[in-house]
Amino acid sequence: MTTSPPLREIPTTELAEHTTRTSAWMLIDGKVHDVTAFLDDHPGGDEILLDATARDATQEFEDVGHSGEARAQLAEMVIGVARPPTAEEAAVAAEKAAAAGVRMASGADGAGMSMALKVGLPILLVVLAVLLRMYTT
Incomplete structure (x- = not known):
């Protein structure tokens, strides 16, 4: 086997x-x-x-x-x-998303978001929360 x-x-x-x-x-x-x-x-x-x-x-x-x-x-x-990503992986991903820029997709209804915003924003928020916790305790 x-x-x-x-x-x-x-x-x-x-x-x-x-x-x-x-x-x-x-x-x-x-x-x-x-x-x-x-x-x-x-x-x-x-x-x-x-x-x-x-x-x-x-x-x-x-x-x-x-x-x-x-x-x-x-x-x-x-x-x-x-x-789930480690804090370091999340930080790198957030940097890549920021470097790529965030732009709105041109969906038929005008409400679409770019992939950078869909993925990058949550990652950025997690990184900011981790940093905030590190520096306030």
């Missing part, structure tokens, strides 16, 4: 770095999946997958009612398990 090596633990902040056609990662059921090679083959189109990168897409995946074959394909794309 062979056992596979343990899956790599991937900080959730790292998901924000993989949201393009050249590197697309999704979080489903706590596991990180590299769906880059599947973008062109996805029956619903690549935009559905790209829109679900950098966040937990479990609910959308389950709502569609994917087949057993689709679930088997997804299992082959697992590259790790998600974990």
